[in-house]
Amino acid sequence: MSELTTAHFLFLSAALFIIGMVGVLTRRNVLIIFMCVELMLNAVNVTFIGFAWEQNALTGQIFALFVIAVAAAEAVIGLGIVMALSRRLDTVDIDEVRQLRE
Amino acid sequence: MPVQLVAPDWSLLVPPLVVLGTILVLLAADLVLPRERQAGLTVVALLGLAVSLVSLLAIDWTAGASTFGGMYRADSFSLFVSLVALVAGILSILVSAGYVESGIEPGGMALAEYLSLLLFSVLGTMLVGAAGDLLMIFLGIEMSSLAVYALTAFARRRLTSIEGALKYFLLGAFATAIFLYGIAWVYGLTGSIMLDDIAGALRDIVQGDAPVEASLLLALLLLAVGLGFKVAAVPFHMWTPDAYQGAPTPVSAYMSVVPKVAGFAAMARVLVQGLSPLSEQWLLLIAILAFITMVYGNVVAIAQRDVKRMLGYSSIGHTGYMLAGLAAFTSLQPGDRSVGSMLFYLFAYAFMNIGAFGVVAWLQERGQGVDLEDFQGLAARSPLAAIAMTIFMLSLMGMPPLIGFYAKYYVILALIEAGLLWLAVAIVIMSAVSAFFYLRVVAVMYFNEPAGAWQPARTPLLGAGLAVMALGNLALGLFSGPVLDLAQRWALAFA
Numbered sequence: 201m202s203e204l205t206t207a208h209f210l211f212l213s214a215a216l217f218i219i220g221m222v223g224v225l226t227r228r229n230v231l232i233i234f235m236c237v238e239l240m241l242n243a244v245n246v247t248f249i250g251f252a253w254e255q256n257a258l259t260g261q262i263f264a265l266f267v268i269a270v271a272a273a274e275a276v277i278g279l280g281i282v283m284a285l286s287r288r289l290d291t292v293d294i295d296e297v298r299q300l301r302e
Numbered sequence: 303m304p305v306q307l308v309a310p311d312w313s314l315l316v317p318p319l320v321v322l323g324t325i326l327v328l329l330a331a332d333l334v335l336p337r338e339r340q341a342g343l344t345v346v347a348l349l350g351l352a353v354s355l356v357s358l359l360a361i362d363w364t365a366g367a368s369t370f371g372g373m374y375r376a377d378s379f380s381l382f383v384s385l386v387a388l389v390a391g392i393l394s395i396l397v398s399a400g401y402v403e404s405g406i407e408p409g410g411m412a413l414a415e416y417l418s419l420l421l422f423s424v425l426g427t428m429l430v431g432a433a434g435d436l437l438m439i440f441l442g443i444e445m446s447s448l449a450v451y452a453l454t455a456f457a458r459r460r461l462t463s464i465e466g467a468l469k470y471f472l473l474g475a476f477a478t479a480i481f482l483y484g485i486a487w488v489y490g491l492t493g494s495i496m497l498d499d500i501a502g503a504l505r506d507i508v509q510g511d512a513p514v515e516a517s518l519l520l521a522l523l524l525l526a527v528g529l530g531f532k533v534a535a536v537p538f539h540m541w542t543p544d545a546y547q548g549a550p551t552p553v554s555a556y557m558s559v560v561p562k563v564a565g566f567a568a569m570a571r572v573l574v575q576g577l578s579p580l581s582e583q584w585l586l587l588i589a590i591l592a593f594i595t596m597v598y599g600n601v602v603a604i605a606q607r608d609v610k611r612m613l614g615y616s617s618i619g620h621t622g623y624m625l626a627g628l629a630a631f632t633s634l635q636p637g638d639r640s641v642g643s644m645l646f647y648l649f650a651y652a653f654m655n656i657g658a659f660g661v662v663a664w665l666q667e668r669g670q671g672v673d674l675e676d677f678q679g680l681a682a683r684s685p686l687a688a689i690a691m692t693i694f695m696l697s698l699m700g701m702p703p704l705i706g707f708y709a710k711y712y713v714i715l716a717l718i719e720a721g722l723l724w725l726a727v728a729i730v731i732m733s734a735v736s737a738f739f740y741l742r743v744v745a746v747m748y749f750n751e752p753a754g755a756w757q758p759a760r761t762p763l764l765g766a767g768l769a770v771m772a773l774g775n776l777a778l779g780l781f782s783g784p785v786l787d788l789a790q791r792w793a794l795a796f797a
Contacts, residue, residue, distance in 0.1 A: 206490075210490075217479075233472055234472070237476055240479035240480075241478075241479050241482065243483070244486050247486035247487070248486050248489065251490035254490070255493055257493075259489065259495055263485075263495065266437060266440070267440075267482060270441070270444045274444070274475055274478075277448050277451050277452055278451075278472075280455070281451065281464060281467050281468050281471055284458045285464045285468060288461050288464060294472075297465045298465075299461055299465055300462055300465055300543075300544045300547050
């Protein structure tokens with residue numbers, strides 16, 4: 201059994217962040233893209249908690265709480281836009297939303 | 303450990319609190335007043351912003367006081383950012399005055415919600431300017447951009463509006479996550495989120511000739527990419543033309559300025575105040591971003607027929623000029639012009655670009671579209687509107703003695719002092735390229751015959767706003783000294 205170190209937090213969060221980032225760049229379903237963004241935000245939270253744990257200070261944990269709150273607000277706006285979209289177009293595929301062209 | 307609670311100094315927060323109070327009044331009025339009796343709320347919002355603007359005078363900004371444990375700073379930098387945000391807010395509300403109530407957007411737009419979202423965004427931008435730590439910067443940026451995502455989708459029965467908002471939102475949220483990851487790493491490596499403490503810790507870390515740790519460079523890159531999205535720097539600009547074209551025209555006017563102010567204020571706070579010991583690393587990055595941004599924006603704008611989309615690409619070009627101002631940073635000494643020239647550019651940009659979008663809104667209210675063809679013969683139909691649009695186009699192009707010329711001039715001056723001659727030359731060349739698409743609008747207005755039906759409309763507030771901006775372009779250009787002096791006090795705030 202090895203001891204828990206900050207590196208464990210950082211590797212976990214980096215993995216989550218990269219998974220989320222690849223998801224945003226490759227997926228075409230708006231909802232999945234949005235979930236991947238949430239994954240990235242939670243990876244950030246893990247990083248904050250890991251560093252706060254290492255430094256034995258609360259700043260990082262408080263920051264993570266704020267990130268959670270803002271992510272909730274962001275979800276409200278984002279899902280509102282997706283709702284408006286699916287009412288108009290009956291799809292959530294980003295490739296089918298392409299009216300704006302020069 | 304005993305916790306000491308210090309009462310915050312609320313007097314420093316009067317300007318943002320006035321804006322917040324106005325928002326609460328607007329939201330309450332929305333509950334009480336029926337939709338058709340809300341027209342007076344535009345005046346309420348304008349008054350609120352004006353009172354907040356006047357209350358800026360009541361604070362001693364030179365003292366550099368801070369409160370909430372240093373999270374909120376009332377210094378000369380936050381003064382100028384608040385000034386630009388409030389002025390741009392007032393101009394945007396003047397531009398949206400008739401548009402929101404008119405039937406241009408299918409299903410109409412709810413005025414009270416529109417105004418309160420716009421004011422929330424102004425408030426967020428003011429908070430970014432006054433931020434003393436990374437948490438405030440994050441919250442301010444989010445407050446300013448979340449409101450604008452909603453505003454972009456405000457014409458919710460028009461698919462293009464939703465499409466623009468969707469792209470803006472997805473890329474904006476993506477950028478936020480990247481920016482936050484950078485903050486987390488800076489926090490981990492320096493042990494603080496206070497900007498001054500970060501600068502102090504970094505000075506110890508990067509001492510000597512030892513190469514900078516890779517993790518620190520990664521954090522820097524993440525922050526730069528995140529903020530690059532917010533200000534629409536190439537290659538992080540993909541959302542910009544779609545969002546500008548899709549949004550209701552007054553919203554395009556607003557979001558071309560105020561969220562950009564928030565982004566650039568955050569860049570200055572984070573890079574110049576917090577990460578200045580790493581300036582050797584980020585200066586080159588910003589200079590390259592500035593170059594490709596101004597080239598791309600100006601070249602692609604040439605091919606556009608839709609005026610809103612053209613202005614979207616042109617705004618990317620102007621982002622490049624502003625980034626160039628930041629790239630001229632050399633030191634935190636009071637003689638350094640870099641950040642001041644960027645701030646002055648943002649101020650000038652509010653008058654030029656909101657005005658240009660304002661004329662587009664003015665045409666839309668008279669039953670015209672937003673294509674270049676819709677500007678045909680505007681000079682014959684309404685000489686005043688044509689003169690206003692000509693002033694805005696020439697100012698955006700950088701024609702003396704308009705404010706746009708002085709904005710570019712000060713950036714170029716800062717670049718020459720910093721020894722970045724190549725970037726200064728690039729600005730001059732790109733201004734010449736931009737003449738092509740700005741003057742085309744002028745030519746269409748004056749040399750083509752009017753075509754299509756013309757609906758008469760009364761738009762007193764919009765007309766007044768356009769007059770103020772047209773005169774502002776001239777007057778603030780000729781007498782740019784006081785504003786520039788105010789902008790150049792930024793170094794006092796960061797030292």
